[in-house]
Every structure is written in structure tokens, then in C-alpha cells.
Amino acid sequence: MPRADHEPDPSRAERLITRLVRAARHTPAAGPVLTTVVGTQPDLLLPVALGAARAGHGPVDDALAQAVVAADLDVEALLQLNASLPWTSSALGHTALAIAEQACRKADGSSTHAHSLLTLGLRLSEVGRHSEAVTAMREAVAQRRSLAEDDPDTHNPGLAAALSNRGAWLSGAGRYLEALAAAEESVALYRRLADVDPDAHGPDLATALSSLGIRLSDVGLHREALNAAEEAVAVWQSLAESNAAAYRPSRAKALNNLGNLLSNVGRTQEAQTAFEEARRLSPP
The missing domain is CATH 1.25.40 (Serine Threonine Protein Phosphatase 5, Tetratricopeptide repeat)
Incomplete structure (x- = not known):
């Protein structure tokens, strides 16, 4: 026609x-x-x-x-x-x-x-x-x-995401303490959400933990930064047990982040191990 x-x-x-x-x-x-x-x-x-x-x-x-x-x-x-x-x-x-x-x-x-x-x-x-x-x-x-x-059940995910985004922007603007506060609150919210529904909110928690590690490092809290980064890797590992292929890129990114934080405190051998594992998970 x-x-x-x-x-x-x-x-x-x-x-x-x-x-x-x-x-x-x-x-x-x-x-x-x-x-x-x-x-x-x-x-x-x-x-x-x-x-x-x-x-x-x-x-x-x-x-x-x-x-x-x-x-x-x-x-x-x-x-x-x-x-x-x-x-x-x-x-x-x-x-x-x-x-x-x-x-x-x-x-x-x-x-x-x-x-x-x-x-x-x-x-x-x-x-x-x-x-x-x-x-x-x-x-x-x-x-x-x-x-x-x-209505926390409906809107806590949106609040956590807004805090995460605001924290990233504040960090980019050099406002590190404010960025850290936003990242900490975002992780606390995602942790509660993931406790209830790990499949839905576990990826958000892992991503927020990696971000928190960077924010902690920005203000010189290196031990706490490593703890957050290591927990992020562990959360991704747990999620990968049910779907390894889907989470390979995210696991690699978290391991690279952990490697960078380890390098920052002079733990070169452990950093190299993290980087090698990230390369193994990354696509060719």
C-alpha cells in the first residue's frame, strides 16, 4: 500500500x-x-x-x-x-x-x-x-x-542510587568527606536491601562497596578502603556461584579496584595477584 x-x-x-x-x-x-x-x-x-x-x-x-x-x-x-x-x-x-x-x-x-x-x-x-x-x-x-x-520498601533503592550518584559527583569535585558520607549511607541502604533480596540488590551492594573503597582511600583511610574492596570482591564471587558468566566483567572490575588499592599501600605482590585474576576473568 x-x-x-x-x-x-x-x-x-x-x-x-x-x-x-x-x-x-x-x-x-x-x-x-x-x-x-x-x-x-x-x-x-x-x-x-x-x-x-x-x-x-x-x-x-x-x-x-x-x-x-x-x-x-x-x-x-x-x-x-x-x-x-x-x-x-x-x-x-x-x-x-x-x-x-x-x-x-x-x-x-x-x-x-x-x-x-x-x-x-x-x-x-x-x-x-x-x-x-x-x-x-x-x-x-x-x-x-x-x-x-x-515507604521504605518502595523508595530505599532510589535513595541509595541517588546517594551513590551524588557521592561520585562530590568526589569528582574534590569534596571527599561529603562524598564519603554519601557512599557510606548508600552502602548501608544497599546492605539492608541485599539482606532481604540478594539476587536483586547484591550487584548494587557490590558496586557501592567498590565505590566506598575509593572514597575511603581518598581521605587516607586505607585499611578501611581495603576492607570495602575485599568485601565487594566477595559479594561478586558469591553472586557468580549461580551465574559465573554474567558476573565475570563485574568481578574483574572489582579485582582491578582492589589491586589499585593494594598498590597504593605498597602490597605489590597481593596487588599483582588481584590484577592477574582480573585479567583471567576479562574477555580476550
Whole structure:
């Protein structure tokens, strides 16, 4: 059956958007054209444009950011767009920030708003707006904490994840004591969750323990850092007993982390053993 005139041709749209993205990289005047074209059908064309412009800067980034602001997308669509973009990268930084800002405005539930706030904080940090990032992340954790107080079974996992993310950001910003406090609380929450359901939350606990080891090392608590890293390896080992192949990459990463911490305190032979075990588990 022939395609109706008003129906979009996805392959044709993708080719057009790809050409406009390439043009906008070298010709600033193409940026407004890209914004306008994407704006005709943002739900279809924004994902295409983001895929074509993964390494976009300057006019491309600005054009897509404007298209996001002009589009009337719901929060689920915005969060899906955000998930399609890389983290800790300056590529499409303003577009990613526009998506996060719009998601915060559109969020209609406390849990969704808390998630959107955390995303906003991370995106603000990526474009150098650190004081605003601190505020957004603090509010995200506060909202998660409030939800967890009312319904811990439902919302403690979200609070633990928010604390873990905030701790990682604080560490990157050199705020090591605050990062450590967030990591410790995250581990305590994940430990309680894993005690109830180890299959569901054991991986989260192991990941949080590895992060805690790094945070402890950052403030010079090397013995405690090793204890956390060793426990992370043990948790992954326990999980691997039921599915060894699924957890090989995570076990290797935890062993590398342990090896680095052992090296930091001069335990070279033990570090080498950990590194060799990690190499054995890593894919060829």
C-alpha cells in the first residue's frame, strides 16, 4: 500500500537530519534550519538528530537544545532522550541540559521529579554550572529521603542510587568527606536491601562497596578502603556461584579496584595477584 503523503518516511527523515547535522557543524546558518526541521515532528526527529550528532558541539548543540525547548514532549520521552546521550562528556552538553531541565518541569510525580533533579544536577555539572548542580543534587536526595521515610520498601533503592550518584559527583569535585558520607549511607541502604533480596540488590551492594573503597582511600583511610574492596570482591564471587558468566566483567572490575588499592599501600605482590585474576576473568 502506498505511503500517505502526511506520513513520515523514517529513512528519508534520517538522511535529511544527518545532512543538516553535518552542515551545521561547518555552517552556522544551518543551525536554525536544523532546529526548525526537528521541530516539525520532535518525537520522531529528535532521537534521529541526537543519534546523528553524538559528538556535536557549537551550532549543532545549540540548534538541538533549542529544538528540545520548543518541543512539547512528555517526561518519559525526555528521560528516554537523556538516556540516549553519553554521561561525563561535553558532547551535546547544552542539549542534554535542556532535556534535563524540561524533564524537571514536566515531572508530575515525586519519584519522577527526584530522578529528574538528579539528572539535572549531573547535566549542570557537565557544562560547568557546579553551584546549581550541588543544589539540584541535594534536592534530589532530599526528595528521595522523604519518599523513603513514607515507604521504605518502595523508595530505599532510589535513595541509595541517588546517594551513590551524588557521592561520585562530590568526589569528582574534590569534596571527599561529603562524598564519603554519601557512599557510606548508600552502602548501608544497599546492605539492608541485599539482606532481604540478594539476587536483586547484591550487584548494587557490590558496586557501592567498590565505590566506598575509593572514597575511603581518598581521605587516607586505607585499611578501611581495603576492607570495602575485599568485601565487594566477595559479594561478586558469591553472586557468580549461580551465574559465573554474567558476573565475570563485574568481578574483574572489582579485582582491578582492589589491586589499585593494594598498590597504593605498597602490597605489590597481593596487588599483582588481584590484577592477574582480573585479567583471567576479562574477555580476550
